Amino acid sequence: MSLSRLNQPRLKLTRSAELLQRNSEVIPGGLASINRKADPCIAFARARGSRLWDVDGNEYIDYHAGFAPYILGHNDEEQNRAVVASMEQGLSNFGSGPSEAEGDLTRLVLECLPMAEKAQFLNTGSEATAQAIRIARAWTGRDHVILMQGGYNGNQNVVAANLMSTKQQLGGRQIVGDEYPLVPMTAGIPEGERKVMHAVEFNDLSAVETVAKRNPVAAVILEPVLQNIGVIKPRPGYLEGLRKLADQHGFLLIFDEVKTGFRASLGGYQGICGVRPDLSTFGKALANGFPIAALAGRREYMDLAISDDPSKRVLIAGTYNCHPVPVAAAIACLKKLMSSKLDVHGKLERLARRLEDGQRSLFAKHGIQATIVRQGSAHCVYFMNSAPNNWWELLNGHDFEFDARYRRALIDRGIYNFPVPVKQGSISYAHSEEDVDLTLEATESALKGFK
Secondary structure (H helix, E strand, C coil): CCHHHHHCCCCCCHHHHHHHHHHHCCCHHHCCCHHHCCCCCCCEEEEEECEEEECCCCEEEECCCCCCCCCCCECCHHHHHHHHHHHCCCCCCCCCCCCHHHHHHHHHHHHHCCCCCEEEEECCHHHHHHHHHHHHHHHHCCCEEEEEECCCCCCCHHHCECCCCCCCCCCCCCCCCCCECCCECCCCCCHHHHCCEEEEECCCHHHHHHHHHHCCEEEEEECCCECCCCCECCCCCHHHHHHHHHHHHCCEEEEEECCCECCCECCHHHHHHCCCCCEEEECHHHCCCCCCEEEEECHHHHHHHHCCCCCCCCCCCCCCCCCHHHHHHHHHHHHHHCCCCCCHHHHHHHHHHHHHHHHHHHHHHCCCCCEEEEECCEEEEECCCCCCCCHHHHHHHCCHHHHHHHHHHHHHCCEECCCCCCCCEECCCCCCHHHHHHHHHHHHHHHHHHC
8 A cells, every 4th residue: 555645635535425326316325234324435346355445446454344244354365265166066055955064164163162052044143143032032931131231232123222322312321230211223113122122231230130130031132342332341250240140030141242253262252251151143253254143052042943842942044044155155264263374363463462552652642542442353442541341431431523533534544444433443364564554654644633
């Protein structure tokens, strides 16, 4: 990448704007996923390794990674070859009988996840979390579900609430030891479903216990590290406390590792914290960007799919479950992640530490109050004086306006983080020390510009 962009004015994004406008004539909002719409809304045309190019010809070092799945980098050649070989066998899972590849993939996943005994596959993280909650309800005979304020667990009704809620939506105050007002993320959720949803503060065990005492709770579902609002880590003892409450009150503990899984470590975050969930969900880094998700857990819960009791049997079905293309992609990805010779996670850690150390030095040099929080290759800069423990602390302590300006300044200089405050950044195996050093040069240029 040329460094000529370090001091240039804002990017020319003429063709991106035209494409968005043209698409808006036939697609509501102009995009198939409204979550991809941000300011600036850039239309990317191609990607390889650590780099992105947009339709206007601008080049970027990518830290967004498509909301984090690209752990190997874009367009990984070995993965592409595995996918092409699979396509040559036929673009179908044939709709009848088992496949050898789905068994191979399952064994690889379970080899990575020693706390799980069986696994199933779906197409998206949202499908996986929906299935996990369905299993929890069937097992317990209960309906209520506890969610984390600031956590994202998919777009299905039962979890579509309380992500980036405003102070006004939360009643203007932090609620400790009890639940927040329910703040749906979407219209169209029936009132009956809202009544069985409960949002509590992350890192607040007393709130989970309060809700569990008042309601027949089927499950607590959470990202073990909140990564849709940056990187918010569990306090020491928090996840262990949830495990104890689940055992005490008879609900299932579900770890949503769609983001942390296979990126935080080969065994997910559960492999780091040592806490065994009853069920856990995976996606994103599982297949380096191909659409597949996994649900894994203890045998007795997973086997509800084949229960002899019709009142307990949980349907698992999907025409495209374990479609051969994403299965081939996932197998290729996991084999690279598991390779001791490649040491993927070791390289990711070294690059992420280099970026973190450099950023911290630059913020101190330029007198910018910032706290960097990192879990492996996932990272976030918070413009506040300490790492947040929950959404309320983040909402009240972080400089959201400065964050937006900072992200835009980096984009103008060829460094792409998603242009929405407190969104996580991700490093891939395809990144290099040169990429990190160029990023730090761009960061210093941006900080000088703010002065």
